[in-house]
Amino acid sequence: MRILAVDDDPDFLALFVNALDGMGYTDVTTALSGQRAIDLIEDSQFGFECLILDIKMPEMSGIDLCKIIRAHPDYAEVPIVMNTAMAEKRYIDDAFAAGATDYLTKPIDEVEIRSRLGMVQLLIKERLRADLSNQTVGGSGSASHSIGFYDSIPMKRIDGGIDVLAMENYLNALGIFRALSVIAVGVHVSNAREIYDLEGGAVFAEAMLDVATCISDCLPFSAKMIAYKGGGEFVCLLPKQRERECLALGDTLLGFMTEFQRLYDDMEVRLPVVSVGTVVSCRATNITNPTRLINEAIRSAKENEVKDARYAF
Amino acid sequence: MLSRSPLEQSLVPEPARQGFVDMRRRVEDIRRRFLDRLPDRYYQITTLCRALDSGQGGAEAIDGIAERAHKIAGVADTLGYPELGARSAAADLSLSQMRTARDWENARPAVRALVDEIARTIRQSG
Structure with missing residues (x-):
């Protein structure tokens, strides 16, 4: 892993x-500043497969660097792991919001590194397998055709x-009280399955992005x-x-989705029918398992599907 | 290709040497470098503390101490100085919770304990 x-x-x-090095990760490039990291990324012939960024750095913080890297088209999906000290726990929200995939804690804990990087490697392998399968099935190599x-x-x-x-890792990072x-x-x-079967992966992906956009617009705070999660589940x-905003999410989302109705009709594509679950809080049963x-x-959202039949168009 | 600076070169184990250089030896080199820097850090932190005590230091002085405490906290434990690691992490945390220079009184005990531990580590390392 580079x-x-x-x-x-x-x-x-x-x-x-x-x-x-002791764990077998021998292909490691180092940078002592954010700017140096950007230069190395730009200059890298094969690209990096995993980036590990310190949060607290002068001139450019790890969070700012994470945002810059994420904006780079080749690095939109590359795992970014933040290195955090105890005093920086309050920055964890910002780090995940900036696009971080996971975090490590300082000082060095070899068991933790092994476990986190093991997960990163699995993620890379999974993506590689998906890419290869896309190329085999789709021929053109276009991922959107074979989602x-x-x-x-x-x-x-x-x-x-x-x-x-990253959401799961974020929940892990919160600890019991903040969770x-x-x-x-x-x-x-x-009707996710129906849209997928009728329209194929590319249109389905765009429809799910429309739903995500509407959800985001319904929650107008940072x-x-x-x-x-896949399968039409968010x-x-x-x-x-x-x-309070969550309690109204169902109705607000209906309003936003309705705005897409004509567009979907014109394209002869079925409008996604959404149902919103009840608010779930951390409890003793789920606190240790995000x-x-x-x-x-x-x-809960699936259980509400019947109740929300009025959302069907 | 961007060339590596001498410092960056020293960070990455050279493949040719990997089989010969024991990992403990590498850690020993880093420990020596860390100890060499410790007197400077002690002097810098105590100078900044004096400035804050006299009401002259502001946010820059706090950031200066925090930066040094943070760096010590990141490596001391790994290098075999758990007490120094704990003291520097506590000072780093106390300083990160400061809102203004006026909160210095709250952070001072943790920084004082760190300064004492740095002095003890320097003495013991001879």
Whole structure:
């Protein structure tokens, strides 16, 4: 795995490289500043497969660097892991909002690095396999033509959009007390399978992005995360104090989706029929397992499908 | 291709040397470098503390101490100085919770403890 590690402290960087080397990650490039990292990214012949950024750096913080890297077309999906000290936990929200995939804590914890980078490697392998399968099936290599029904769709262009894996990592990073301050709401597209079967992966992906855009527009505040889990299922993570907006999400979303009706009619494509679940909070049963919170939110949205039949057009 | 600076070159284990250089030896090199820098850091932190104590230092002085505490916190534990790691992390956290220079009184005990621990580490390393 080709790694770019960025930190302004040469001692930390040397120890980090040494630790990575001991774990078999030998293809590591280092940069002592954000600007240097950008230069290396621009200059890199094969690109980096994983970026590990320190949060606290002078001139350009790791969060600003993360935003810049994410804006680079070749790095929209590349895993970015933030290196955080205890004093920087308050920046974690900003880091994930900037596009971070995961985080590591300082000082160096080899067990943690092994586990986090193991996940990153799995993610890379999965994406590579999906790309290869797209090329085999689609021939042209265009990913959008062969997006599977359960595949993830990049949400980067959506305000608040985040990868579902990053959302899980974010929930893990919160710790018990801060996790109590977030709520999750699921959104389910009940005719997703129908749209996919009738229109194919590319149109389906665009329709799901329309739904994501509407969800984002319904939540007009910056502290929000919207992830697409595949299969027409979305989950939103919001601060608890936004619960009131969530209660109205179903109706507001209906209004926003209706605006697409004519456009979809013109294209002869079925408008996504959405149902919104009830607000799910962290409890003893899901606090240690963020995936459970996400699944509970989605399950609730599916259960509301019948109740929300009025949303069908 | 961008060329590596001498400092960057020193960070990456050279493939040709990898088989010969023991990892512990590399950590030992980093530890020596860290200890060499420690007296300077001690002097810089105490100077900034004095400025804050006399009401002359502002946000820059706080950031200056925080930056040094942060750097020590990132490596001290790994280099075999857990107490120094804990003290610097505590100072880093205290400083990060400061809103203005007027909160210095709240952060000062943690920074004082860090300064004492740096002095002890320097003494013990001979």
